[in-house]
Structures are given as structure tokens and as C-alpha cells.
């Protein structure tokens with residue numbers, strides 16, 4: 001199955017990188033981008049066929065991935081619609097591009113809305129899925145199998161897509177922010193910046209793996225490591241009174257509101 005990427009910057013590039021790392025053959029990936037220099041970089045970095053002609057990608061690929069900025073999507077959809085190519089699955093990852101909008105622009109084409117996140121370049125991603133009405137069971141399975149190579153796939157009712165987008169699509173930024181703040185707090189107590197970052201990163205990785213391995217409620221794990229009257233408990237008390245829960249609730253709320261505004265444009 002040949003995968004065709006229209007747009008291959010931050011996100012499209014992360015997906016291609018992850019797929020190649022997972023063993024997907026480079027001959028089975030084609031990409032088209034805006035500038036010849038980006039196409040050359042993709043050829044050099046990944047050894048894939050890359051150019052600036054979207055029509056070639058549409059014609060040659062078995063499954064299409066739209067990874068351009070949301071404002072460029074109308075132009076790309078029009079290129080796909082007028083290509084004369086047989087209908088094939090079109091998987092769009094652009095923020096705000098609902099199934100309704102995709103189906104209206106590509107009547108009769110099987111469309112899929114996804115929201116990936118960048119850790120998929122390391123095989124540790126999460127990709128959210130919502131499927132259009134014209135997609136067959138085998139096309140669904142094929143689309144999910146591509147992303148299962150890059151981490152977890154989760155199907156959501158489209159009404160929950162913005163909430164999922166806030167937690168996993170934007171989530172890496174919030175976690176990076178947390179790691180940075182944890183490291184800076186260590187520096188404020190005298191640690192060297194480099195050491196503090198190492199401690200904060202490895203602790204975040206290790207704690208996430210513990211939650212995964214123990215299949216435990218993270219709130220219960222937090223209590224387990226906090227001996228009453230001990231130093232961790234003293235720190236957790238401050239997190240609670242300063243309102244980390246409330247800050248995160250508002251963070252996710254603001255992200256969802258913005259995602260909805262894009263979808264309603």
C-alpha cells in the first residue's frame with residue numbers, strides 16, 4: 001500500500017519518520033510539499049520520492065494524508081477532487097476540518113478525520129480517529145493499522161474530538177511545560193540546569209511508565225508515594241492548594257474552545 005502525504009512539515013514529517021523507523025518501505029511513501037527545497041530535504045533525509053506536484057501524489061498513492069496547515073486545506077481538497085483519480089481514503093489531520101466539511105468538499109470519497117501527536121515519531125504517539133460514512137471496514141482497518149505502528153489509536157465520536165485534541169494533540173506541549181517548570185524549580189534549589197532537566201525528564205518518563213505498567217489510578221499512585229507527614233506529602237499539599245487541577249481544567253477548557261472555534265469557521 002503506497003501512502004501519499006500532501007504536506008510533510010512538523011507533523012507529516014514526524015509520521016513519515018515514525019513509519020520508516022517501524023519498517024515501512026521508503027518506496028511505499030510519496031510526498032508533495034510547497035517548496036522545492038523542502039522536497040529536496042525530504043528526499044535527502046528520508047530517501048522517499050518527494051516533489052511539489054500534489055496531483056502526482058493523488059494519482060500514485062493508495063491512501064492520502066493531508067498534513068498542510070488548515071488554511072491550505074481547501075486548495076488541496078479542490079486539487080484532489082479535480083484530479084480525475086479514483087476515490088481513495090483521504091485522511092485529514094488539519095485542526096477544525098470536520099467530517100462534514102471534508103465530505104462536502106469530496107463527495108463520494110471515503111474521508112477520515114484524525115488528530116495525531118508528535119511523539120509518534122518515536123512510536124509513542126496517540127492518534128484519534130473519526131470515520132466518515134463512505135469508508136469501508138477494510139479501509140478503516142488499514143488506516144488504523146498505519147498509525148498503530150506509531151503508538152496507540154483511539155476512535156472517538158466526533159463530538160468528543162475537540163476534548164481529545166486538547167488532551168493528546170496539544171498535551172505534549174503541556175507536559176513539556178511541566179518538565180521545564182519542574183527543572184527550573186530544581187535549579188532554584190541549587191541544582192545545575194543540565195542535571196535538573198535530566199532529573200525532570202527521566203522522572204516524567206519513569207512515572208508515566210509506572211502508571212502504564214501498574215494499570216493503576218495515578219491519583220492512588222501519588223498518594224502511595226506520599227508517606228503522611230513526609231516530604232512528598234508536604235509538596236503534594238502545595239500542588240493541591242495552589243490549584244494544579246484547576247489550572248489544568250482551565251488549560252484544557254481554553255484549548256477545546258479554540259479547537260471548536262476553528263471547527264465552526
Ligand SMILES: NC(=O)c1ccc[n+]([C@@H]2O[C@H](COP(=O)([O-])OP(=O)(O)OC[C@H]3O[C@@H](n4cnc5c(N)ncnc54)[C@H](OP(=O)(O)O)[C@@H]3O)[C@@H](O)[C@H]2O)c1
Nearest residue numbers: 007008009010011033034035038067068069070093094095
Ligand atoms: N504540529 C503538530 O503538533 C500537529 C499536531 C496535530 C495536527 N497537526 C496538524 O497538521 C497540519 C500540519 O501542521 P504542521 O505543524 O506539520 O505544519 P508545517 O510544519 O507548517 O508543515 C506544513 C507542510 O505543508 C506543506 N505545504 C504548504 N502548502 C502546500 C501545498 N499547497 N501543497 C502541498 N503542501 C503544502 C509545507 O511545505 P513547505 O515546507 O514547502 O512550505 C509543509 O511541508 C496542520 O493542519 C495541523 O493542524 C499538527
